[in-house]
Amino acid sequence: MRRIKSVKDLEKWEEDILSKQTRHEMIISVCGGTGCQAYGCQKVKGAFQKELTQRGMRERVTLKVTGCPGFCEKGPLVTIYPQNIFYQKVKPEDVREIISETIQNGRTVEHLLYEDPIANRRIVSAADIPFYRSQMRLLLGQNDLIDPTHIEDYVAVVGYQSLAEALFKMKPTEIIEEIKTSGLRGRGGAGYPTGKKWEDCKKEPGDIKYVICNCDEGDPGAFMDRALMEGNPHSVLEGMLIGAYAIGANQGFIYVRHEYPLAHKNAEIAIQQARKAGLLGENILDSGFDFDVEIAKGGGAFVCGESTALIASIEGRVGEPRSKQVRTVKHGLWGKPTTLNNVETWANVPLIIEKGSKWFSSIGTEKSKGTKIFSLVGQVKNTGLVEVPMGITLKEIIFDIGGGQQNGRKIKAVQTGGPSGGCIPASLLHLPVDFDSLTQAGSMMGSGGMIVMDEGTCMVDVAKYFVHFLQEESCGKCLPCREGLKRMGEILDRITEGKGNDEDLSLLEELAEVVADTSLCGLGKTAPNPVLSAVRYFRPEFEAHIHQKRCPAGVCTPLIQYSIGEDCTGCGACAKVCPTKAIEGDKKQTHHILVELCSKCGSCKDVCKVNAVMVQ
Amino acid sequence: MDLKSVDLIVDKYQEKRTALISILHDVQDRYKYLSDDALRMVASRLRMDINEIYGVATFYKSFTLVPQGKHSITLCLGTACHVRGGPKILRELKGLLHIEPGHTSADRQFSLNVVNCLGVCAIGPVMMVDRKFYGEMNSIRAKRIIEKLNNKRSGARP
Numbered sequence: 001m002r003r004i005k006s007v008k009d010l011e012k013w014e015e016d017i018l019s020k021q022t023r024h025e026m027i028i029s030v031c032g033g034t035g036c037q038a039y040g041c042q043k044v045k046g047a048f049q050k051e052l053t054q055r056g057m058r059e060r061v062t063l064k065v066t067g068c069p070g071f072c073e074k075g076p077l078v079t080i081y082p083q084n085i086f087y088q089k090v091k092p093e094d095v096r097e098i099i100s101e102t103i104q105n106g107r108t109v110e111h112l113l114y115e116d117p118i119a120n121r122r123i124v125s126a127a128d129i130p131f132y133r134s135q136m137r138l139l140l141g142q143n144d145l146i147d148p149t150h151i152e153d154y155v156a157v158v159g160y161q162s163l164a165e166a167l168f169k170m171k172p173t174e175i176i177e178e179i180k181t182s183g184l185r186g187r188g189g190a191g192y193p194t195g196k197k198w199e200d201c202k203k204e205p206g207d208i209k210y211v212i213c214n215c216d217e218g219d220p221g222a223f224m225d226r227a228l229m230e231g232n233p234h235s236v237l238e239g240m241l242i243g244a245y246a247i248g249a250n251q252g253f254i255y256v257r258h259e260y261p262l263a264h265k266n267a268e269i270a271i272q273q274a275r276k277a278g279l280l281g282e283n284i285l286d287s288g289f290d291f292d293v294e295i296a297k298g299g300g301a302f303v304c305g306e307s308t309a310l311i312a313s314i315e316g317r318v319g320e321p322r323s324k325q326v327r328t329v330k331h332g333l334w335g336k337p338t339t340l341n342n343v344e345t346w347a348n349v350p351l352i353i354e355k356g357s358k359w360f361s362s363i364g365t366e367k368s369k370g371t372k373i374f375s376l377v378g379q380v381k382n383t384g385l386v387e388v389p390m391g392i393t394l395k396e397i398i399f400d401i402g403g404g405q406q407n408g409r410k411i412k413a414v415q416t417g418g419p420s421g422g423c424i425p426a427s428l429l430h431l432p433v434d435f436d437s438l439t440q441a442g443s444m445m446g447s448g449g450m451i452v453m454d455e456g457t458c459m460v461d462v463a464k465y466f467v468h469f470l471q472e473e474s475c476g477k478c479l480p481c482r483e484g485l486k487r488m489g490e491i492l493d494r495i496t497e498g499k500g501n502d503e504d505l506s507l508l509e510e511l512a513e514v515v516a517d518t519s520l521c522g523l524g525k526t527a528p529n530p531v532l533s534a535v536r537y538f539r540p541e542f543e544a545h546i547h548q549k550r551c552p553a554g555v556c557t558p559l560i561q562y563s564i565g566e567d568c569t570g571c572g573a574c575a576k577v578c579p580t581k582a583i584e585g586d587k588k589q590t591h592h593i594l595v596e597l598c599s600k601c602g603s604c605k606d607v608c609k610v611n612a613v614m615v616q
Numbered sequence: 617m618d619l620k621s622v623d624l625i626v627d628k629y630q631e632k633r634t635a636l637i638s639i640l641h642d643v644q645d646r647y648k649y650l651s652d653d654a655l656r657m658v659a660s661r662l663r664m665d666i667n668e669i670y671g672v673a674t675f676y677k678s679f680t681l682v683p684q685g686k687h688s689i690t691l692c693l694g695t696a697c698h699v700r701g702g703p704k705i706l707r708e709l710k711g712l713l714h715i716e717p718g719h720t721s722a723d724r725q726f727s728l729n730v731v732n733c734l735g736v737c738a739i740g741p742v743m744m745v746d747r748k749f750y751g752e753m754n755s756i757r758a759k760r761i762i763e764k765l766n767n768k769r770s771g772a773r774p
Binding site for chain 2: 034035037038039072073075217218219220221222223226258259260261296297298299300301302313314315316317318319375376377378379383384385415418449451453457462465466469472473475577579601602603606607
């Protein structure tokens with residue numbers, strides 16, 4: 001790898017990479033994200049490698065493993081450039097066909113194209129697929145083009161040019177001003193203005209300051225930071241470099257959660273390559289600016305997503321938050337002024353420097369600028385990562401991009417904001433998604449998790465799930481969070497077991513209020529949101545559990561019973577899987593369930609091909 | 617237990633106390649769990665109180681103080697996996713392995729763990745078996761995976 005000592009070197013490098021790239025006729029890019037790995041993309045890549053070598057095509061065709069393009073559900077994903085042919089659910093045995101048809105003869109392989117379920121037609125390019133059509137993929141778009149383990153790929157898409165611009169054409173104060181005017185707000189959930197944070201940190205006296213990238217994405221259901229860190233780590237590094245230069249920091253840390261091994265690995269490779277290229281280290285691009293980055297690994301504690309807990313964890317201590325009366329920009333890592341931003345926030349910085357704050361602020365709403373990446377998951381047809389301008393409605397995301405309901409059951413609610421957010425009912429899906437609108441509805445945009453729930457989801461069970469989640473993740477330092485959540489959990493346990501009484505709901509609401517008002521950190525302060533929003537919008541469901549001892553969604557095991565209806569064809573599949581031998585019936589005759597033996601595991605319902613197993 | 621590797625790991629991090637979490641991760645990767653001896657060694661090398669080391673080792677969920685089974689089964693119970701039937705799979709796994717999450721089977725073959733989110737939500741419910749991800753799980757597929765691992769051990773044909 002060459003060492004880049006000046007802006008000229010960087011430009012020359014980009015030129016050389018681009019001229020080398022045009023020599024290759026075609027690019028086969030295979031998604032190597034964690035989702036596609038689960039579907040076996042490594043084998044697909046291996047098959048391509050073997051086939052290309054056997055046919056002596058390695059010189060003409062580039063095989064690339066990229067980051068996540070977002071449409072995880074259809075993985076493994078393969079895109080062929082320059083024609084932009086998008087193949088989905090590719091198996092190793094499809095590889096030969098792709099090479100002989102598409103690579104050698106320029107024809108598309110019909111059965112691997114995405115099929116539009118409404119129009120019933122096959123779609124060639126990703127941009128025309130409804131899932132992608134309404135998206136604005138400013139950040140994620142680069143994932144499709146870049147092999148994250150090759151710094152050259154990032155340099156080829158004007159990577160590190162924003163850093164050069166910032167170092168040589170802008171003063172630190174001008175950079176901060178630019179970020180302030182862009183209106184960029186923290187993508188981790190709180191939405192604090194990034195430029196303001198930088199400015200406050202810069203103002204603090206002292207020579208030693210730090211920048212931190214928060215990649216401890218703990219909100220269940222959110223994985224955009226993982227996709228960015230895995231797929232385009234250099235964009236995050238470039239953002240950190242620019243930020244560090246602006247506030248006057250020479251050392252940065254990336255805190256990666258333990259559950260993201262690939263993000264950790266790719267960030268490590270990116271740091272090493274940037275160091276070798278001279279883009280990290282001393283006297284970067286001959287500007288006199290020194291900066292380096294280290295990775296700190298998390299330990300599986302949700303609370304470490306909170307800034308002060310995260311800092312404690314980097315320092316090698318137990319991740320307990322402290323009171324934020326003194327902010328981290330003043331007293332952060334090892335007591336020094338520290339700027340902490342989340343992965344997506346950092347990744348936006350090079351874009352703003354490249355295209356200008358005016359351009360950036362033209363996207364989004366009045367108070368929420370730019371795009372936001374959401375992870376659209378749960379009971380919705382198209383699941384994956386979705387990047388849209390802020391201000392788009394929940395309905396557009398769930399129906400236009402997500403394709404609506406998944407199993408023929410009506411969509412009931414969408415959970416946003418992770419354990420700090422809440423459940424928004426289907427009647428409010430016209431709400432725009434930005435930093436402020438969802439808060440009024442009792443939830444929040446948060447870090448961007450969007451879990452769609454249909455009629456098969458019990459809202460009492462969801463509330464219980466979040467309370468238990470938070471109770472387990474509470475660090476235990478302050479009493480309201482530690483004890484309050486435990487008691488709230490007990491009340492919800494009682495209700496879902498059919499032992500709830502008339503006072504439970506008001507007690508729950510009262511407790512929730514106390515926990516929210518008196519907890520020390522964000523975890524406890526927002527912990528009651530999932531419960532309060534569920535009670536607010538789905539009270540009848542709670543009441544059915546309490547008064548009629550019934551779970552309308554058929555989820556809470558003590559309140560349900562399985563039975564087999566007339567549609568039963570007598571295939572015997574259910575009897576075969578039943579672990580307690582509770583199903584009887586002759587071949588080709590309607591089967592029935594022996595209630596006293598049934599363990600309510602639901603296996604029979606899972607295997608029944610004619611949907612004859614009912615829950616009441 | 618041969619603790620030479622613990623020494624080398626602490627050397628690698630230049631005895632830095634701030635690297636404690638990374639050190640513990642490396643020790644666990646090497647020995648599959650954090651033994652009392654290993655923790656005492658880390659404490660003496662970093663000149664830290666053993667209580668403090670235990671505090672960190674027990675606070676973070678990624679660390680385990682008991683030996684792990686040959687196969688590690690990790691079930692994701694994040695929100696997306698939860699609404700798509702994660703708890704049902706957990707019930708199945710508990711029944712099959714006769715253990716609660718966080719425990720190892722008596723024959724030391726399986727360790728069962730649950731996590732709050734593996735970040736592969738789009739293809740949930742997700743299960744990780746020996747570091748390999750499996751998407752779109754259900755109780756029947758989970759059962760098949762366990763049976764396959766069991767058969768492998770007994771040499772029976774799957």
